[in-house]
Amino acid sequence: MNQHTIDLVNKQGLQFFGSVNASISHELKNIFAIISETAGFLNDLTQLSKQGKKFELSLLENCSNSIAEEIERGFDTIRQMNQFAHSVDHPIKETSIPDTLTLAVKLTGFLSYTKKTQIDASAADITVLTSPFLLQNLIYRTLCAVYKSMDTKDTLNIFFHEKDPDTVSLTFSWGSPLALKEFPDQHTTDVADALGAVISISDNSLDLTVGRANDSLSAALTGKKR
């Protein structure tokens, strides 16, 4: 991997970091909007009460439940934000495929065009020695491209398995045949090249093949050879 590729990937990584943080901030805005309206409604009820007008007490209970639910949703969002932020802590590390997939699905869940998604829960954990941030970037980009092309009612199924001792395969499978729009684009290709990943696309699925280890990426990002 040459310096040009590293610089390119770093620049795209920053863009990726920014766009994910923007989507998280939007999610938090929506949560605050609900809490704000609910607090406003509580104030409306207070004013009604001051005027001697009666209302169902269950309305108060509904409001407090709603605020508690939104606060929990906010905490969950911040947990994902925190997990994502820590993905840049180590340039290279043993990275869990199911954990990376789960976080990518949750992060793309903040986007308007996200679709129903199921990750194969029966598979055993698989790790690869790679850049967790770049792998997250590649999976996120893949999910975005698939979601944008999928029908609203369709479900995306994600499977992963050890293809052979040196490679892991991630399969994104959907029901109705579709042509992915402008994918892989140049950014995605650059990230995939840096990771040594191969993207194969058919009408009903997309495969990402990732090496269990990537010596050139490790050397480029850490300056060390294995």
Place this chain on the structure above:
Amino acid sequence: MKHIDILIIDDEIKFADMLSRRLSLRGITCQACYDGQSGIQWVKENPGAATLILLDLKLPDMYGTQVLAHIKEIDTSVPVFIITGHGTREDEKVCRDLGAAEFIHKPVSIEKITTVLTHARGEMQ
């Protein structure tokens, strides 16, 4: 066809319902739709029946900008206010080019909505 003051198209069900309740307490009639298709369908079935429309950009079935374009094809005169937690400057430009009256970021004050409704009512007369 029943006339209403505000059609709210927003997939944040709690937000849409709570806003509807608060507006109802102020004598403002509302209808909430939770996705783009049902919002468009409501406008098709009730052309000219809403004084104004509050439209979110993040909808599960289609982009808010697509919904806006469809609504404007059916009813060019209805003022559509984009009300979103997701808006960028680019989104705002696209929405304004498509005929959105205003682009409002969430959270939004109830006073702001009642003000724009009063303004929209005035323009209708």
